[in-house]
Amino acid sequence: MDEKILVTQSSMPTYEEYIEAIKPLWESCWLTNMGEYHQELERQLKAYLDVPEISLMVNGHMALEMIIQAFGFPEGSEVITTPFTFVSTTHAIVRNRLIPVFCDIKNSDGTMDEAKIEDLITEKTVAILPVHVYGNVCNIEEIQRIADNHGLRVIYDAAHAFGVKYKGRGIGSYGDASVFSFHATKVFNTIEGGAVTFSDKDLYEKLYNLKNFGIRGEECVASIGANAKMNELQAIMGLCNLKHIEQAVAARKERFLYYREHLQEVKGIRFFDENKDAGKNYAYFPILIEDDYAMNRDALYDLLRSHNIYARKYFYPITADMECYASQYAGAELSTARKVSKNVLTIPFYEKLEKEQMNRILQCIKGREK
Numbered sequence: 001m002d003e004k005i006l007v008t009q010s011s012m013p014t015y016e017e018y019i020e021a022i023k024p025l026w027e028s029c030w031l032t033n034m035g036e037y038h039q040e041l042e043r044q045l046k047a048y049l050d051v052p053e054i055s056l057m058v059n060g061h062m063a064l065e066m067i068i069q070a071f072g073f074p075e076g077s078e079v080i081t082t083p084f085t086f087v088s089t090t091h092a093i094v095r096n097r098l099i100p101v102f103c104d105i106k107n108s109d110g111t112m113d114e115a116k117i118e119d120l121i122t123e124k125t126v127a128i129l130p131v132h133v134y135g136n137v138c139n140i141e142e143i144q145r146i147a148d149n150h151g152l153r154v155i156y157d158a159a160h161a162f163g164v165k166y167k168g169r170g171i172g173s174y175g176d177a178s179v180f181s182f183h184a185t186k187v188f189n190t191i192e193g194g195a196v197t198f199s200d201k202d203l204y205e206k207l208y209n210l211k212n213f214g215i216r217g218e219e220c221v222a223s224i225g226a227n228a229k230m231n232e233l234q235a236i237m238g239l240c241n242l243k244h245i246e247q248a249v250a251a252r253k254e255r256f257l258y259y260r261e262h263l264q265e266v267k268g269i270r271f272f273d274e275n276k277d278a279g280k281n282y283a284y285f286p287i288l289i290e291d292d293y294a295m296n297r298d299a300l301y302d303l304l305r306s307h308n309i310y311a312r313k314y315f316y317p318i319t320a321d322m323e324c325y326a327s328q329y330a331g332a333e334l335s336t337a338r339k340v341s342k343n344v345l346t347i348p349f350y351e352k353l354e355k356e357q358m359n360r361i362l363q364c365i366k367g368r369e370k
Helices: 015-022 036-048 060-070 088-094 140-150 202-211 232-243 245-263 297-306 335-343 355-366
Strands: 053-057 078-081 099-102 125-129 153-157 177-181 194-198 215-217 286-289 344-346
Touching: 015 232, 036 053, 036 232, 053 060, 053 202, 060 088, 060 153, 060 177, 060 194, 060 202, 078 088, 088 099, 125 140, 140 153, 194 202, 232 245, 245 355, 286 335, 297 344, 297 355, 335 344
Parallel strands: 078 099, 078 125, 125 153, 153 177
Antiparallel strands: 053 194, 177 194, 286 344
16 A cells, blocks of 8 residues: 555654754743743744734634634624635634624635625624635735725634735735634644734734733733633744744745646646735645546545545535534525535645655546546
8 A cells, every 4th residue: 555645744843943942941831821932923923924913822713713702793793704614714703603694705716706795794794704715815905895885894714824925915914803823734833823913903902811811910800701822832833833934835835836737737627716916825735626527526536545645625515514504504605615615625735745745646636637
């Protein structure tokens, strides 16, 4: 049996680098509660991401839950979002006792179809929550125009868009807030982790309270909060990985271009469109299996698995069709999202993927073209 090739692999510093970096923790015994490494990572990420303000969190999901809660939307309000995303996006809305309203996506790049947003706005709508899926940047100008016209907040799920710039600005500087994930599978990771970026300085204090039980002193709990703090071990992993992020992205780009070169002429394989005004972080390599390919997406997935190659149907099914939401949204008009979801496949992709492994994957895909 051939060696197993997983869909992704975590980026990590060398063992020696990380061990050396965490040594001071055995002297200070300060492992959490916004220590010096947490503070330093906030400073460095604020600069790297080119954002006005940032608040670190224990993971990307809690970052999204916390920022939604920080805006104080009335219970039962509606948030327009995309069904073509990891289920965390929708769960964060529902766990804040708000109602997700699903907007269909564009076939071209998988992002929210801005032309369909206004028809979904009601007197209960309070926010738009789009996703820069696979790092593909949403139509920021049109979404903001709609939000401004209707007095709505815009919260971007930028979990896939670490380091991406749009028209020369950090992607996290758009909208009212953006949320990043630093999960182990992402381009940049802190093992688990995440952040909220924003421009309103008052949000920093709100988020601080929400992620730290509302504690403002030894004898003062100023508000009700949760526990969503990033610890020092996570922060140090982030500081180590941030030193190598440019090399990691460059390695990903090299592999991205290799895949593109060898798949672009394969009949029945399509790529998402690229935005000429946006940079890329090369987070994923999704392909779309169309009708003129030799087999459907599921058959290709099974074929790859039979060769010990672990691709992912990312994202399938769409959130609206997940068991916990399906009965409520069965009648939702989401035809493009459902079609893309049935055709998309993310193939193994990471900075240390070897050319020999890529060729194994390509042989499986190209060997079945019509």
